[in-house]
Amino acid sequence: MSDRTDAATLPEALRPAIEKYRDEADETRRIPAQLLDQLRAAGAFRLNAPRESGGFELPLASVLELYERLGRIDGPVAWVIWNLNWGFSAAFLPESGFARIGPDALIANSGQPGRLVHDGADYRLSGAWRIVSGVESADWVALAAIVFDGDRPKLTDAGPDVRIVWVPRSAVTVRDTWDVVGMRGTNSDTVVAEDLAVPADLVVPFAVPPRIDRPAYRVPLVHLVFPGCAAVVLGVARAAVDEVTALAGRKVGMDGVPLAEQPRLQAALGRATAEVGAARALLFECARGLDRAAEAGAPATDAQRGELRGAISYAAETARSVLTAMYEAGSSDPLYASSRLGRIFRDGMAAAQHANMSAAHYELAGRTRLGLPPNALIV
Template identity: 80%
Template sequence: MSDLTVDDLPEALRPAIEKYRDEAAETRRIPAELLDQLRSAGAFRLTTPRELGGFELPLASVLDVLDRLGRIDGPVAWVVWNLNWGFSAAILPESGMRRIGPDALIANSGQPGRLVADGPGYRLSGRWKIVSGIESADWVALLSIVFDGDQPRMTPAGPDVRICWVPRADVTVLDTWQVTGMRGTNSNTVVAEDVPVPADLVVPFTVTPHIDRPAYRVPLIHLVFPGCAAVLLGMAQAAVDEVAALAAGKVGMDGAPLTGQPRLQAAVGRATAQVGAARLLLLDAARELDRTATAGREATDAQRGLLRGAISFAAESSREVLRTMYEAGSSDPLYESSRLGRIVRDGQAAAQHANLSAAHYELAGRTRLGLPPNALFV
């Protein structure tokens, strides 16, 4: 790992990200040169244990880094989020981690496949859409449900859900990412057909980490889920910044600077408040989980639900900010060369992710009211 601190990381990587982001959009993947610089800087080691050369950051710090990367380029930050599975070392058996290695880039998907027992191991089949960064990955972590015959195996909490780590070479990647936004994320479809998976590369989703330190006591779903919200907030902030820069150099039809228009002033002021409020809520909910983990306590459903609601609020706020900044940009975002146009297209595409769905407000409300979450994972 480089000698960069986490605080240094986004700005240190800015020149490389800005240099290659247009190429990433054109080729629909992170260029090899940029990927190498991200790896050497430690961008994919945010959650990796310290003894393996990682930063081992608390959740709120991870989200802060992703937010700041998202302000530079959403697609790059998105791939950094989806490939930051260094915490695998805290939940896999040591023999499993030896198979993977500490430097592997691990893409992931939460759409469940089918897992069946096969002697001491398993066999995995399924189709997972929108696996971001898959062409940059060495391995892929895929959600699955254990089946006994034609029926899913049940536990007291519901279906037996597992995570399987599979070499990238053992799955088929279909080139399905023909899109207008977030093109550089290479979010293609992964297909597994009866792929053998050793038992030490399969863990239940409810696994207890064997590294008992605060960074890994945070519920596993929250090590995975909220990063996309931080990236999206970074993109929304970038849209506000871009409008401010555009306004400083343009005049209206009356010849007066756009910065003097009360309508634009109000739009930028409101958008700044919206992004700031959503960011503070997301980070505060994450810090609450961090504090609970540091104290050695188990997170409550209400604490978990608060973060899920904050994720949905981040998406809702970002959508509105992106829309109003597009309008404020007048004709500028219509052009392919427009940075604002790219940010808005990428941001609106990112906001479609299932993790960011407004449907999660229901879970947040139920847990706040003291009701059962009514969900497989909280």
Template identity: 50%
Template sequence: MSETHATSGTPGTASGSPAGDPLGLPALLRPAIQAAIEEADRRADIPAELYGTLRDAGAFRLLTPRALGGSQTPLTTVLKVYEEFGRIDASVAWLVWNANFGFVGALLDESATARIWGGEREPAFANSGMPGTAVPAGGGYRVSGHWRIVSGINAAEWLVAVVVVMEDGAPRTTAAGAPDVQMCVLRRDQWSVKETWDVSGMRGTGSNDVVVEDAFVPADFLSPLDAPLRIDEPLYRGFLPALVLPGCTAVVLGVAQAALDETVALVLAKKNSTGATLAESPRTQYAVADCQAALQAARLLLGSAAQALEDAAGRGDVPTLGQRADLRAAMTHAAQVSRQVLVTLYELASSTPLYRGNRLERLFRDGMAALQHANHSALAMEAAGRVRLGMDPGVGLF
């Protein structure tokens, strides 16, 4: 897609947003999001105008340091924001999650952040956790890679990608004996986009493929995840991947909650062959209560696990492997709950979610697509089990 996603505004300002209240953003932006849903579905990407509206309101600077114009919002609050966006539209919520990579500013050298945040607008990020390669070359690295399903890439000005540093054709190892894995920030003119996003669910995310071929990246645009913080604030201490990993789960919980809300409204009005409403059926009553209880429990568990990491960082402690395992287990559990809720509600709604244009139909296909993310894999629960058994998790970025 060749359309330029342009917007105006100054980093650190949020036109029309509730000052200091990220939790108010979803409600503030709901009308603009709802007005663009059909166009995003047709285009298989977010409309430029809506992207600009989200950007100007501050939806993409939730995790950015205050020193760089961000709101530096606590993780537990950010997850609530993602969930509320998910209740409005899954694709927009997904893009908000993926664009919130401003926390890299707490790691990168000031020379790099001056270039990234040096313009008149909030920088627009996309990201991928799939590994590319970086080969040392005078003053920097030659970076190559093919990253699949990169949400929001058509609007992005910067790509934050994971790379493995290579030497003599093999991964370079750190002092700890592990592969040297770093975050790398690339400019828009250093990659090409392959239009591959031909899907049924989450269409508005524009999650196309990205190819980088031997691009030179200065050394200050790379950083190990465990590098000393340049901006040392509690939000960035401990385990940085935790700022990213649970975001997709919060989105899915929002989608499942929205599906439940839609189903409740439906069964109160829809009648069966005897003339009674679906809501009068004991089966319906049980299913609605069961789904609500399951979602609430999953939400509380995820929030509790995130709060434990947040509290540890606030005390200056490094989150334990057990606390990180609790987060991953909570994510997989919430994904399993959300999937079961969506299936239960799809059955309960009878023929209604079969029809395109019905909100339940969209919520179901979007929710199921979001649940396919690798972060929701059962492998994470297995890894959490290994930790509980005193073993190594055996999973990267765990």
């Protein structure tokens, strides 16, 4: 499973199964067990796991490319694969903590902060985390939490003391709150923990240095997570272009002229292809910059990290533009519940709402471009 050539073939190898079950996933609002088994067996959840744990240990840019290609097949499935790809936990948790989880666990995550308090040498966790994608498919959950000292957050030089906390899926309550019109198949429900005891070796700060000091894990932990959603949404945007291209070959406009022969549609497809291609190139190049720094053993600079955050926001902005243009180009087709283009549009627009891709992050990109401190805990 550690052969990178095999990893590169995953999207096409999994395409038949993904296409077979994507309607069922939309109806049931979760990945069907049969599809989950095939994804798991193929190693789709071990893209960034260490080689000694049976993972591919891919660099960030390679992982993002796979997410994007999977998103082009189906956004919800790619989204769950992204959110459950926490095999890098082995590189950041203490050895004893990772032994509790094991190399085969699927780990869903949420960046919404809960409350964490010391309980002797260990901790107690409380909170509600909304939109935890793929949680019913997960064995564990990794949840962000702020350490509190009494009624006040504990502060560090960088701001509140934010930690990542790993807990078994069986130890939390999952509330069925995912009643939506886009990305339905992601099972993005709410996780609740009430004064849950957590061993100290399952709690690490966001800025924890890797225990496994190799290039794949020298990239800041937060950037092993954040850009994946942007790659998926760009894949969904490309899927919309693909669908309109296919539609244009069989649909005739009100004037009796095939859509494929209409200059307006030709221009829309040309512009959309260029826009999504530019956003992909920017996102991947920023990721490769972090990979190159990691390979050289150098820390990522604030400017590099800020550029990546800007590229993530730009991906969402571009995807919305492309999805809207393709919806319009599809004429009446996307109005129907049976329309593949309509579902792609709904999935893509829902995905682009993720907080990781907010336009607010352009401020981080601008501050670091100006040489100013990021003015944020996570950049």
